[in-house]
Amino acid sequence: MVQKDAQRLALFLLLMPFALWILLLIVLPHLGIGYLSIREKIGPRQYEFGPGNYIDFISEPIYWNTLLRTATMSVLVTVLTLFIGFPVAYYIAKVAGRRSRAGLFLLCLIPLWVSDLVRAFGWIVLLRETGVVSGFLQWTGLVSGPVEFLYNDAAVVIGLIYTVVLFMIVPIVSTLDGMDDALIEAGYNLGGSRWTVLRRIVIPYAMPGIVAGCIVVFMLTAGSYLTPILLGGKNSMWFTEQIYDQFITRYNWESGATFGVVLLAFTSFVVWLGLKLTGQNLANTVAKG
Amino acid sequence: MTDSRSPDLECLSLTKRFGAFTAVDDVSFEIPSGSFFSILGPSGCGKTTLMRMIAGFEEPASGDIRIKGKSVIGTPPNRRNVKMVFQHLALFPMMNVAENIAYGLRCRGADKAEITRRVGDVLERIGLPGVETKQIHQLSGGQKQRIAIARCMVLEPDVLLLDEPLGALDLKLRERMKIELKLLQHQFDTTFVYITHDQSEALVMSDRVAVMNAGRFEQIGTPQELYHAPATAFVAGFVGDSSRFSGRVEAGGTILLETGERITAAPRTGTVLPAGTTVDVFVRPDAVAARRPAELSGDAFNRIDGVLDSHLFNGAQSRALVRTGDGRMIEVGYPRPGSSENLAPGEAVALTFTPADTLCFAKKA
Ligand SMILES: Nc1ncnc2c1ncn2[C@@H]1O[C@H](COP(=O)(O)OP(=O)(O)OP(=O)(O)O)[C@@H](O)[C@H]1O
Ligand SMILES: [Mg+2]
Numbered sequence: 068m069v070q071k072d073a074q075r076l077a078l079f080l081l082l083m084p085f086a087l088w089i090l091l092l093i094v095l096p097h098l099g100i101g102y103l104s105i106r107e108k109i110g111p112r113q114y115e116f117g118p119g120n121y122i123d124f125i126s127e128p129i130y131w132n133t134l135l136r137t138a139t140m141s142v143l144v145t146v147l148t149l150f151i152g153f154p155v156a157y158y159i160a161k162v163a164g165r166r167s168r169a170g171l172f173l174l175c176l177i178p179l180w181v182s183d184l185v186r187a188f189g190w191i192v193l194l195r196e197t198g199v200v201s202g203f204l205q206w207t208g209l210v211s212g213p214v215e216f217l218y219n220d221a222a223v224v225i226g227l228i229y230t231v232v233l234f235m236i237v238p239i240v241s242t243l244d245g246m247d248d249a250l251i252e253a254g255y256n257l258g259g260s261r262w263t264v265l266r267r268i269v270i271p272y273a274m275p276g277i278v279a280g281c282i283v284v285f286m287l288t289a290g291s292y293l294t295p296i297l298l299g300g301k302n303s304m305w306f307t308e309q310i311y312d313q314f315i316t317r318y319n320w321e322s323g324a325t326f327g328v329v330l331l332a333f334t335s336f337v338v339w340l341g342l343k344l345t346g347q348n349l350a351n352t353v354a355k356g
Numbered sequence: 357m358t359d360s361r362s363p364d365l366e367c368l369s370l371t372k373r374f375g376a377f378t379a380v381d382d383v384s385f386e387i388p389s390g391s392f393f394s395i396l397g398p399s400g401c402g403k404t405t406l407m408r409m410i411a412g413f414e415e416p417a418s419g420d421i422r423i424k425g426k427s428v429i430g431t432p433p434n435r436r437n438v439k440m441v442f443q444h445l446a447l448f449p450m451m452n453v454a455e456n457i458a459y460g461l462r463c464r465g466a467d468k469a470e471i472t473r474r475v476g477d478v479l480e481r482i483g484l485p486g487v488e489t490k491q492i493h494q495l496s497g498g499q500k501q502r503i504a505i506a507r508c509m510v511l512e513p514d515v516l517l518l519d520e521p522l523g524a525l526d527l528k529l530r531e532r533m534k535i536e537l538k539l540l541q542h543q544f545d546t547t548f549v550y551i552t553h554d555q556s557e558a559l560v561m562s563d564r565v566a567v568m569n570a571g572r573f574e575q576i577g578t579p580q581e582l583y584h585a586p587a588t589a590f591v592a593g594f595v596g597d598s599s600r601f602s603g604r605v606e607a608g609g610t611i612l613l614e615t616g617e618r619i620t621a622a623p624r625t626g627t628v629l630p631a632g633t634t635v636d637v638f639v640r641p642d643a644v645a646a647r648r649p650a651e652l653s654g655d656a657f658n659r660i661d662g663v664l665d666s667h668l669f670n671g672a673q674s675r676a677l678v679r680t681g682d683g684r685m686i687e688v689g690y691p692r693p694g695s696s697e698n699l700a701p702g703e704a705v706a707l708t709f710t711p712a713d714t715l716c717f718a719k720k721a
Contacts, residue, residue: 249446252413255433256440257460257511267459271450 097331103324120325130309134329137306138337140220141288144227148284149277151228152235156276157269159236160243161251172240175233183230187297190226191217194298218300226298231287235280242276243269278347282338289334306330362425364389364547365410365438365515370419372405379405381571382419387515387549387564392541394550394558397568398594403551404443406568407517410549411440424514434463439508440517444524445500447492453479453503454488460511478510481543497525498533505540515547522557534560555595559583567591585624589636589717598638599686602719607631611716615682619658621716634719642689643713646676646705657708662686664703678705 107119124130159171178186193199194216204210216222250272254264270277295305310330313323342348363386372380379402387393395403408414410421412433421428428436439460448456457475466474479485482502487495495503501521508516518537522530538561541548552558558565559579566576567590575587586592593600603613608631610618621637629635646664662678665685675687676699688707699705 247444247446249442249444250448252411252433253440253442253446253448254459255413256411256438257507258434258463259459260434260463263463268448268450274450 100324100327103321104328106321108321120321121329123322124325124329130326133304133309134306134333136304137289137330138333140224141285141334142337144224144231144288145281145285147224148228148232148235149281152232152280153239153273153277155232156236156239156243156273160240161246161248175236178229178233183293184297186230187226187293190222190229190298194222217298218302220299223295223299223303223305226294227288227291230291230294231284234283234287238279238283239273239276242273246272274347278342278345278349281341285338285341286334289330289337362389363387363422364424365549366420366422366425367406367410368420368422370406370409370421371417372402372409372414373417378571380409380416383568383571383573384419385566385573385576387547390545390547391563392538392548392550392561394552394562394565395568396552396555396558396565396595399553401568402571403553403568404519407440407519407549407551410515411438411517412436437511437514438517439511439513439515441504441508441519441521443519443521445504445521447500447504447507449492451492452488453490453492453495456492456503457507457510460507464511474510478506481509482506482540498529498536501525501533502536502540505537509540509544509546513546515549516544518548518550520552522552522554530557537561559595565595567594569594583640586638586715589638589719592636592638592715592717596640597687598640598715599644601637601639603635603637605629605631605633605635611635611637613637613660615660615680615684617658617660619660619714620711621714622711624716629716629718636717636719638715638717639709639713640689641675641687644686644688644707644709646678646688646699646707648699649704649706652706652708657710658714660686660707662705662707664699664701664705666701678707680707 104120105116105118106114107117109115155175159168159175163171181189191198195201196213196215196217198216200216201210201214204214205212246269250268251264254268259267290307292305292307292311295303296308299305306326307330310323310326313319313326366386368384370380370383371378381402383406385393395406397403405414409416412428412431416429423436423438428438448459451459454475457478458471461471461474475488476485479487482505484499484502484506487499487503492500492503504521505516505518522533522537525533534557537548537550541561550558550561559582562579564576565579565582567574567582569590575582575591577585577587582591582595586595592598601613601615603611603619606612606618609623609629610620612618619637649661652659660680662680665677665679668675668677668687675689678686678688680686686707
């Protein structure tokens with residue numbers, strides 16, 4: 068009896084920091100935001116509860132257009148990241164030798180060694196009108212005058228992919244790492260072509276990693292702020308920018324909170340839709356990944 | 357098995373190097389159609405490497421591999437009609453049993469109805485009808501084994517390669533699968549090439565066995581030949597149990613053992629050991645009889661004296677342990693005419709064996 072209590076206490080103490088973290092950093096802020104979002108301002112220091120903020124959001128096309136644009140771009144970034152990340156992950160897990168593997172992995176980590184801000188400025192140095200790429204093209208004579216590569220969607224997409232590709236590679240490497248090479252060889256031995264082996268054996272095996280990577284990448288992209296603003300400039304139209312605007316520039320916390328809730332709900336919906344469309348489920352991913 | 361059937365698989369001077377290390381060294385053999393061929397050797401001797409070359413996963417440094425008479429050097433693995441059962445089976449965990457078996461058929465572009473029919477067929481033949489929709493992790497070890505074989509056999513390969521497929525099973529199941537494998541081979545009437553480091557597996561199942569050591573084939577022969585007429589000291593020591601003595605050939609052909617006894621060995625064809633050669637002598641436990649010295653009759657036998665140390669009871673494989681003059685322990689096979697069962701530990705005994713059962717090889721320098 069005493070021992071059981073002691074065990075329970077140990078478990079309680081062990082879970083305490085985690086529970087506190089969840090409560091203080093995730094649950095409470097979201098409750099606060101949810102609370103703010105259903106509070107309508109009807110006069111100075113006068114509030115009442117109602118869905119007014121949400122109605123405002125829906126009735127203003129620029130808001131939900133920005134949201135749709137953010138989601139579409141994030142899906143695009145996720146898909147491109149998958150296409151870039153999967154071969155890299157496959158190479159690291161299955162082709163590279165034991166020794167070069169650690170080095171390659173570290174190489175993937177490099178983008179995370181510098182802060183978001185410095186990284187974005189790195190891209191600016193490369194891509195701006197007077198930047199390295201433009202200068203190089205002029206030097207080779209391919210173009211006659213300076214070219215601006217910044218402040219367009221391509222720059223934003225490239226910058227975002229560079230930032231998040233690691234989060235695609237790591238889960239895929241870890242699932243592929245657990246895959247017995249004999250499975251691939253058996254795939255060939257039984258008559259499969261390269262394409263068949265990839266499609267019917269490697270990808271299904273890596274699916275939990277792929278799903279996990281895609282969810283993380285999509286969420287990170289949709290919620291990112293610095294990269295789209297700095298590389299996309301004023302016309303980047305990223306939804307997080309709208310949220311920032313409401314909170315900081317307009318000092319309209321109610322509306323900012325509403326946008327926050329909408330972003331969370333909408334990205335969750337996109338993830339759910341993605342899982343449904345590809346016939347995957349989250350339980351599978353968590354269990355295997 | 358008549359020789360008129362052309363060999364299903366032929367290897368000619370096959371060699372494979374990893375850097376400076378030679379893993380497979382000048383190996384040649386041919387396997388007649390429909391036979392059960394085993395490659396037996398200690399761990400690390402190059403068995404898997406040899407098999408991977410046949411399957412096409414490794415490129416040989418030199419030599420030729422012919423399947424049904426046609427060279428397959430340069431043919432990619434998925435174009436060779438050689439199927440392989442992997443050591444850990446490599447069943448696809450994300451597919452169920454039917455999908456696993458259908459995989460190869462689908463790669464060939466067979467149509468749905470035919471796939472269903474043939475999958476059902478092969479499951480029937482391996483004695484597991486109706487397991488189509490089971491997941492791989494729901495199968496027992498022995499069932500997985502049979503599914504892995506079915507997955508290959510449904511493609512009607514020229515040769516089936518098996519790389520220590522029983523290694524992961526527990527002892528009881530292994531014993532059963534040995535017999536089952538042999539029966540399956542008969543049933544499918546396909547050439548099996550079976551890799552193992554377990555000599556009893558090789559002896560029980562095979563029509564012919566190749567003994568491999570350090571990348572080379574030491575001897576190819578029937579299990580009986582390997583057991584009764586080993587060609588080299590390695591084969592004599594590796595195949596079956598034996599007691600080993602060192603000795604020297606004397607003038608006149610007798611052998612003086614380190615234990616002090618003098619014995620004779622029946623000459624093997626093609627070998628003459630000159631006087632002065634140091635030799636290894638092997639004697640099988642079941643060729644040795646332990647008797648009380650008083651009960652000995654005649655002088656036709658080789659004889660080593662010793663003291664019975666203990667009985668090791670193990671059913672049909674029971675042995676008696678005899679301590680010789682120099683303190684070495686020798687195992688003696690047990691029920692045998694003039695059986696040693698009634699001997700008591702501590703009694704002086706004479707070990708006798710015929711010159712024909714005495715296997716003698718020149719020691720390598
Ligand atoms: N890719 C490789 N690179 C270098 N050496 C290798 C490679 N593959 C195998 N070897 C070496 O070749 C030798 C034979 O290996 P192989 O796997 O064929 O042994 P094996 O007879 O199958 O042993 P086991 O019974 O333990 O499976 C070993 O000494 C091994 O170290
Ligand atoms: Mg091996």
